Amino acid sequence: MPGCRGAAPARRWWAVRPRRYRHRYHTDLQEAYAKVLPACDHQPRPKGSGNTSIAEASNCSLRQRCRVLVRKSCSFGKSRTMPTARSKLVSDNYNITLK
Structure with a gap:
C-alpha cells in the first residue's frame, strides 16, 4: 500500500x-x-524477517519489466486499458517462469 498507511486506505x-x-x-x-x-x-512480521520477500520480489520484477509504470514524466497514453494489460502480461510471464 503506497502512500498513507492508515485504516481507511487499507x-x-x-x-x-x-x-x-x-x-x-x-x-x-x-x-x-x-x-x-x-x-x-x-x-x-517485523521488517527484515524475510517473510515479505516474495511480494517485494514480484513488485521489483514488475517495475523492472514494465518500465512505463515508473516513468519520471507525467505523460501517459490516452488508453486506460493498456497499463493494466501490460501489467497482466508481465505478471503472467513472471508466473510462468517460476513454474
Whole structure:
C-alpha cells in the first residue's frame, strides 16, 4: 500500500482485492493491517524477517519489466486499458517462469 498507511486506505485496498487473493498475508507491524485484515489470514512480521520477500520480489520484477509504470514524466497514453494489460502480461510471464 503506497502512500498513507492508515485504516481507511487499507479498507479501500482490501475492498478491491479479488477473492482468490484474500488469504495468507504477511505484513509488517502496522496497526492498520490488524484492523482490516482477518486475523486468521493475517500474519504480521517485523521488517527484515524475510517473510515479505516474495511480494517485494514480484513488485521489483514488475517495475523492472514494465518500465512505463515508473516513468519520471507525467505523460501517459490516452488508453486506460493498456497499463493494466501490460501489467497482466508481465505478471503472467513472471508466473510462468517460476513454474
